[in-house]
Amino acid sequence: MSADWTDALATALGAPVQTDADILASFARDQAPLAPAGTPIALVRARSIDDVVTTLRFANERRIPVVTRAAGTGLAGGANAVDGCIVLLVSGLDRIVGIDEATRTAVVEPGVLNGVLAKEVAARGLNYAPDPASRDISTIGGNIATNAGGACCLKYGVTGDHVAALKLVLADGTVLRTGGLTKKNVAGLDLTRLVVGSEGTLGVIVEATVRLLPAPRPPSTLVAFFETLDDAARAIVTMNAGADLSLLEVMDQVTVSAVDEMTRMDLDTSAAALVLVQSDARDASATIARCEEVCHRHAAKSVLCTDDVEEGRLLLGARRMALPALERKGTTLLDDVAVPTPAIPEMLDRIRRTGERHGLVIGTFGHAGDGNLHPTIVFDRADAASASSAFEAFDEIVRDAMRLGGTISGEHGIGSLKQAYLGPMVGEAERALMARIKAAFDPNGILNPGKAL
Ligand SMILES: Cc1cc2nc3c(=O)[nH]c(=O)nc-3n(C[C@H](O)[C@H](O)[C@H](O)COP(=O)(O)OP(=O)(O)OC[C@H]3O[C@@H](n4cnc5c(N)ncnc54)[C@H](O)[C@@H]3O)c2cc1C
Structure with a gap:
């Protein structure tokens, strides 16, 4: 494929631009194997905001498509290349710029991994709540661009609920700041929220200010197995309506069997469904006890409750293995x-x-x-x-x-x-x-x- 502009782009950046077909192929797709993808012409590894600005200005003048890519863990083909594009890799911009306990915010470059930020703020007694199952491998920029969810959304909301401000590079290279540090802010249209979930179609996020919460209380956990999927589903609806829960997950029999085959956790593979519940409410133990009653009322085969945090974490391990276990099938x-x-x-x-x-x-x-x-x-x-x-x-x-x-x-x-x-x-x-x-x-x-x- 023609690459007559790649030398000029390298000159503009003052750094090599990757054009090797094998390397480009490895950056052409995310984790959705069946989503359509095209063939890129060049890969730019951004080292600074200036590199992003230079790349976008260059591409905009020549009408070259640009696909922003972070960790490539997306599951909908969002970071998949389109034919003739530049893949703009921003995962190298991975500095935690600062954590401010007074405003309870953190400023990060887009390539910081969610799990890295979460650990860093936890060490200061704070909590970065958004918890996609991919948190150890996906970036804050990618999470914002997809408005990633996770188990804690039930109580704490999605990624977008925790974004205070963004620094964004527009297609023509303009650098824009949206949002601010205050909790209340009704100055004009909420462009921060508009960019959240826009999958790299409105601009490239080069810095994010995210909100932090106080560390959550230790959770109590419930695991219940049900004879029928319908019983499990009805128990879920009842528990959800009446309790302060921080997590409520389900796995059907196919998933439980696949996980058990992979992990040998000794799960009840004859049950039609497994339901996992956590509460970090002030009265977490009593909340979970009420959920236990609901499960029994809906004919649960077996129910296990624990206030032990480590035991709860191990039980949740089954849920974390769901996708990898099914992928083996x-x-x-x-x-x-x-x-x-x-x-x-x-x-x-x-x-x-x-x-x-x-x-x-x-x-x-x-x-x-x-x-x-x-x-x-x-x-x-x-x-x-x-x-x-x-x-x-x-x-x-x-x-x-x-x-x-x-x-x-x-x-x-x-x-x-x-x-x-x-x-x-x-x-x-x-x-x-x-x-x-x-x-x-x-x-x-x-x-x-x-x-x-
Ligand atoms: C095992 C596994 C578990 C997962 N669990 C969850 C889950 O629980 N919840 C969930 O929501 N998702 C989950 N995902 C999907 C994925 O991890 C998320 O969509 C994640 O937010 C993508 O982040 P990323 O850094 O990999 O971004 P990428 O996949 O590289 O990019 C995702 C999208 O964001 C755009 N983008 C990336 N960075 C920027 C930027 N700086 N500026 C502008 N646009 C940008 C890209 O163009 C693309 O459209 C999971 C994936 C895997 C593989």
């Missing part, structure tokens, strides 16, 4: 739908019926407390019929979530994977407005074209 098509919590029993039932109809194995796990489910379709990629059934099942699940008043993506984003569903989800008027907002930020449409909106 075959090619996986991971979905990320969310429904209003009262619709969880119906959604779980529809997913089960979809699997049966197509003769497919679907392992479902997820953040049940906020209705965010990850039905994971396991299929044989080498078998065309199996692959086609998997995509049909995926389509049915996404459309069922919409029918039940839910969303096509709870936390992974639209990327290149779910483009087809955004119109049906938001309607043409809203989608057209999104396109006009995008054009205001990026008139030449160079930033991650074909993603997010």
Whole structure:
């Protein structure tokens, strides 16, 4: 592929630009194996904000697409290359600039790993709450660009709820600051929140100021196994409605069996579902005891409760292994739908019926407390019929979530994977407005074209 501008870009940056096809191929995709991806022409490893500005100015003048990439752990193809693009790698900008206990904020470069920041602030008795399961491998910039969720969202909200301010480079190289340090701020439109979840389509985040909380109280934990998925789902809805919970997760039988096979944790693989609950409320132990009663009322097979933090952490280990365990079973098509919590029993039932109809194995796990489910379709990629059934099942699940008043993506984003569903989800008027907002930020449409909106 032609690369007649890459030398000029290297000169502008004062540093080499990577054009080796094998290296470029390794930066062409994120972790969504089936999301569409193109072929990049160049890889720029940003070493400074100036490198980001220079790259964007250069690309904007020549109308070259730019795909910002951080750790590449996305699950919707958001960081996937488009044909002829520059991949702008920002994971090297990974300094914690400062932690301010007075304003309870931290200023970080975008490539700081979530887990690194979380540990650093925990050492000062503070808490960076957003906790995607990928926190040890994904970046704060990527988390903000995808508005990443996690188990704690049930109580503490998503990434966007913890972003105070951003430094953003626009497509033409303009450097912009949005937001501020104050908790209250109603000066003009909330551009910070607009950039959150925009998947690199509005600008490149080069610095973020995030909010910190006091360290949470030690949690109490409950683990319950159920005879039927419906009993588990109804217990989830009841517990969620009435208690101060910090975590409420579900795993179906397929997922529990896969995890047990991988970890030998001795889980009850005959149960139809496993439900994990935590509370860090002032009366956590009593809250969990009330949840135990709810589980028994919904015919739980067995319930285990503990106030021991380490035991609770070990029990949650089963949930953390859900995706890797299912990935060992075959090619996986991971979905990320969310429904209003009262619709969880119906959604779980529809997913089960979809699997049966197509003769497919679907392992479902997820953040049940906020209705965010990850039905994971396991299929044989080498078998065309199996692959086609998997995509049909995926389509049915996404459309069922919409029918039940839910969303096509709870936390992974639209990327290149779910483009087809955004119109049906938001309607043409809203989608057209999104396109006009995008054009205001990026008139030449160079930033991650074909993603997010
Ligand atoms: C095992 C595993 C578990 C996961 N668990 C969760 C989970 O619990 N919750 C969840 O929400 N997600 C989860 N994910 C998905 C993924 O980790 C998140 O989407 C994460 O936020 C992506 O961060 P990243 O640094 O890898 O970004 P990338 O994948 O590199 O990029 C993601 C998107 O953000 C854009 N982007 C990245 N950096 C910037 C920047 N500085 N400025 C502008 N745009 C930028 C990219 O263009 C792309 O559109 C998981 C993934 C894996 C592999």
